[in-house]
Amino acid sequence: MSTTSTTPLRFLKMHGLGNDFVIVDRRTDARPLPAAAIAAVGNRRTGVGCDQFITIEPGDAEADAVMGIYNGDDGSPSGACGNATRCVAHLLMQETGKAEVTIRTVSGLLRGWRDVATGLVTVDMGPARLDWQEIPLAEPRDTLHADLSVGPLHDPVCVSMGNPHAVFFVDDVAAVDLPAVGPQVERHPLFPARTNVEIVQVLDRGRVRMRVWERAAGITMACGSGACAVGVAAVRRGLTDRRVAVALDGGTLTIEWREADGHVLMTGPVATAFAGTLDPSLLPAPAPALT
Numbered sequence: 001m002s003t004t005s006t007t008p009l010r011f012l013k014m015h016g017l018g019n020d021f022v023i024v025d026r027r028t029d030a031r032p033l034p035a036a037a038i039a040a041v042g043n044r045r046t047g048v049g050c051d052q053f054i055t056i057e058p059g060d061a062e063a064d065a066v067m068g069i070y071n072g073d074d075g076s077p078s079g080a081c082g083n084a085t086r087c088v089a090h091l092l093m094q095e096t097g098k099a100e101v102t103i104r105t106v107s108g109l110l111r112g113w114r115d116v117a118t119g120l121v122t123v124d125m126g127p128a129r130l131d132w133q134e135i136p137l138a139e140p141r142d143t144l145h146a147d148l149s150v151g152p153l154h155d156p157v158c159v160s161m162g163n164p165h166a167v168f169f170v171d172d173v174a175a176v177d178l179p180a181v182g183p184q185v186e187r188h189p190l191f192p193a194r195t196n197v198e199i200v201q202v203l204d205r206g207r208v209r210m211r212v213w214e215r216a217a218g219i220t221m222a223c224g225s226g227a228c229a230v231g232v233a234a235v236r237r238g239l240t241d242r243r244v245a246v247a248l249d250g251g252t253l254t255i256e257w258r259e260a261d262g263h264v265l266m267t268g269p270v271a272t273a274f275a276g277t278l279d280p281s282l283l284p285a286p287a288p289a290l291t
């Protein structure tokens with residue numbers, strides 16, 4: 001189909017636990033979407049507003065679709081978005097009638113499925129990556145005790161779920177001024193690609209409370225890849241069992257770090273808020289005609 005910037009671009013607004021996404025289907029409309037246009041759409045005052053902007057691209061021999069992930073603040077790409085992956089898995093299952101779908105992201109092939117009784121959607125987020133170069137960190141460090149202090153936060157566990165996470169265990173998540181300290185950790189020189197920041201309070205061996213400062217999105221109601229990183233970090237520190245309920249501001253995700261293959265499974269609800277079209281003025285103007 002031929003499209004121009006004056007043709008409205010259709011989108012779906014979805015969320016997982018209040019972590020919200022503008023999702024566009026580029027299998028039917030592949031117009032260019034530069035970072036500035038994504039940031040304009042992501043702006044909550046002047047655009048639609050979203051934590052992440054998600055694209056669905058044509059699939060291939062192994063995947064039902066390819067998913068692109070961009071942060072709402074600046075259009076920067078990310079290697080993972082757990083909650084959006086659950087939303088896209090839900091859409092693809094609805095579309096294909098399949099009980100299980102496969103989604104390709106820049107970090108790998110992810111499988112998603114639904115529990116028919118509860119409607120909850122699970123995604124296999126693949127293996128947690130624990131080497132300092134995979135986070136990435138700027139220099140060799142033990143990712144189990146990364147020897148970093150920023151304000152009241154100390155001694156993070158660093159985990160990559162395809163995107164970087166610094167997980168700090170604290171006594172009381174409510175007592176931390178996350179809007180103040182989150183951006184300082186996000187942009188600390190130890191993290192050359194910046195980082196997502198999680199603060200966690202362990203409640204018991206099966207439950208934790210978590211708050212998140214997301215890279216290029218700020219405080220969000222929930223972060224799926226962050227919850228995965230927290231589950232992995234808590235097991236590595238010996239604080240919880242391998243299956244844990246992670247209570248976020250927007251609700252609870254169940255995380256299981258599977259012993260057999262090191263994959264991390266994430267389960268929770270998805271919801272569709274509304275469908276709409278993007279104002280063409282938010283999108284790039286057509287290139288001027290050559291004379």
Ligand SMILES: N[C@@H](CCC[C@H](N)C(=O)O)C(=O)O
Nearest residue numbers: 078081082083163223224225
């Ligand atoms: N909300 C997401 C994570 C989105 C990407 C993140 N801000 C990054 O830059 O890595 C999730 O549910 O995982």
